[in-house]
Amino acid sequence: MTTTAQRVREFPLPDVGEGLVDAEILAWHVRQGDRVTDGQVVCEVETAKASVELPIPYDGVVHRIHAEAGATVAVGAVIISVSVDTGADGPDGPDDPGAPDAPGAPAAGAPEPEAPAARQPVLVGYGAAPGRSGRRPRRRNGATAPAPAAPATPPAPAALPTPPAPATPPVPAARTERPAAKPPVRRLAKDLGVDLAAVVPTGAGGVVTRADVHAAHAAPPARDVVPAAPPAPTAAPPAPPAPDAAPVAPAVDPSRSGGETRIPVKGVRRATARAMVASAFTAPHVTEFVTVDVTRTMALVRELKRDPELAGLRVGPLLLVARAFLLAIRRHPEVNARWDEENQEIVRTDRINLGIAAATERGLLVPNIKDAGGLTLPRLARALGELVATAREGRTTPAALAGGTVTLTNIGVFGVDTGTPILNPGESAILAFGAVRERPWVHKGEVRPRQVTTLALSFDHRLVDGELGSKVLADTAAVLEHPKRLLTWA
Structure with a gap:
């Protein structure tokens, strides 16, 4: 041998x-x-x-x-x-x-x-x-x-011809493989205190879905029924009595105990917290606001949704706001820069890597579209759709999160009119797009109902002075008020 x-x-x-x-x-x-x-x-x-x-x-x-x-x-x-x-x-x-x-x-x-x-x-x-x-x-x-x-x-x-129904709970305990679930679903289960091995999957190929986790969390009595089915019912009551059931998921309903909940800050949330503190206390922030009539832009969005060239792509107001922001940066390229602390230099770059702030279950992610300034509208729409979908599915790679130069955040989806966004570290500017609302507005000398939104631009005052920041914000607003400028200024 x-x-x-x-x-x-x-x-x-x-x-x-x-x-x-x-x-x-x-x-x-x-x-x-x-x-x-x-x-x-x-x-x-x-x-x-x-x-x-x-x-x-x-x-x-x-x-x-x-x-x-x-x-x-x-x-x-x-x-x-x-x-x-x-x-x-x-x-x-x-x-x-x-x-x-x-x-x-x-x-x-x-x-x-x-x-x-x-x-x-x-x-x-x-x-x-x-x-x-x-x-x-x-x-x-x-x-x-x-x-x-x-x-x-x-x-x-x-x-094991024992009752078929009780046969399901022992299966997770006997598994040799971990339950199949995507990272966001695993995070959700961890936050809710749900054991994935005890969740019955309903997704394709036996994958545990978010709905499965919520269902398992919303049905705690089912856990008491399972131990009662085996032949030894006397051993089950001591294990899950009501006093012991509460600590299993103390973070689920803190109001029930009247106490406080402590959530460990790890991964993306910890990195975001550190980055925002560093950005807020390192880069001198300046935020400017402008309220703009976007009635024509909203009409253009409706037309583009019917355009066969954009069929199946993500077409919405955010797409045209991104396009307007990129066009304004191309007209004022000196805003696309970063601060080199070690050498005390301003470093300008030709490529506009547009970050899109995405709220996910893992926390705030800001993946960016590489060289977004050189993309056509259909390619920008496709890139925007893929970026958002990937972030929500938890598949964003480190490479997609690195190298951004400016960021766009859509706070309007939450019904918020405006805010003072904090810069993504290493970037020069961030534009917040507020909610589009119908308001009384002076249009052609008369007060009429128009669709209006507010834009807020925060920028690093070491890189961007007030005049430059104002020009970028004003040009972005001008394109959204008169979207034909997407053609005449291109």
Whole structure:
């Protein structure tokens, strides 16, 4: 028998963003004793910018997982170690030392589904490779050898002819794979104190949806019914009595206890808090306001929605506000700049990377459209739609969040007229688009009902003086009042 030499390789948390300090482990897709291959996603982390899947860079068997899900780990700290074969026996050689110590690891003859064909490695920070299913394949040492024994074990679960309804609760407890759910859904479940393993999925392919989490949270009595169904009802009452049920989710309804709720600030929310404090107390903010008649712009939006060239694209007032803002910046390119603190210089750039503030379940994200100033209206509409959809689904990458030069935030969707937006760190200006309301307005010498909105422009006074900021804001308003200028000023 040929022996296989092994050594343990440690995998530290890499810097998947720009200047990443730490990240929270959202979920592990492997456990101790699992066999992994080069490029296989082993865990999912939430950085200060985005949710990122981490692939392992070598083949081997999971020797140890050093950080549990929910832990915040510093960049460079070891998160997983893998026993790597250094001999020539191949991936299906002798048993690895890590496997016998694995809690709950299957026996040599236990069936395990064959892993699908090898897929392309996932690039760090760019999500999963196309075509990857919601559930990660598991590879275990010796999984292929006992394949003929696979039919012997399925009868065991089938031999549990106990009541069909109670059979569902034990399933999550016996799962070897984590429940399939998107990162925002996992965050929601964590905030509500809902165990995803106890949620019955209704999404396609067995994916847990937001509605499933809300349903599980809104039906606490169902938890008391489940323990009553098994043959040992006497053991169930002590576990979930009413006094013990409240601490399970103390943050759900603080009014019930009359106390306070403490919510740990991690990931995006912590990064946003730090960035806003740094921005507010570093860059001298100036905010200017203008109220503008956008009746013609709203009429143009209705026409564009019927245009076949824009069919299926995201067409709304925000699209034309973005277009007007970009046009104003192109007329005054010196506003598209950043402050270099180290060299005490103003750095101007030709590319306008337009950030769009998006409120998501993970917190405030500001992904940006690269070189937005050079896009046609249909391409801008497509980019805007993709950016918003990606942010809401929790798939925004660190690259999409870096390099912005100016930002547009739509506070009007919340019914807010105006505000004083804080600059995204490193950017020169941010424009807030308020609610569009029908108001009495002097139009052609007469008071008439017109659709009116208020724009607020905050800018860094180290880069932009009052005259320049006023010109950018005035030109943006002028285009929205007379949208034909989209053609004449282009």
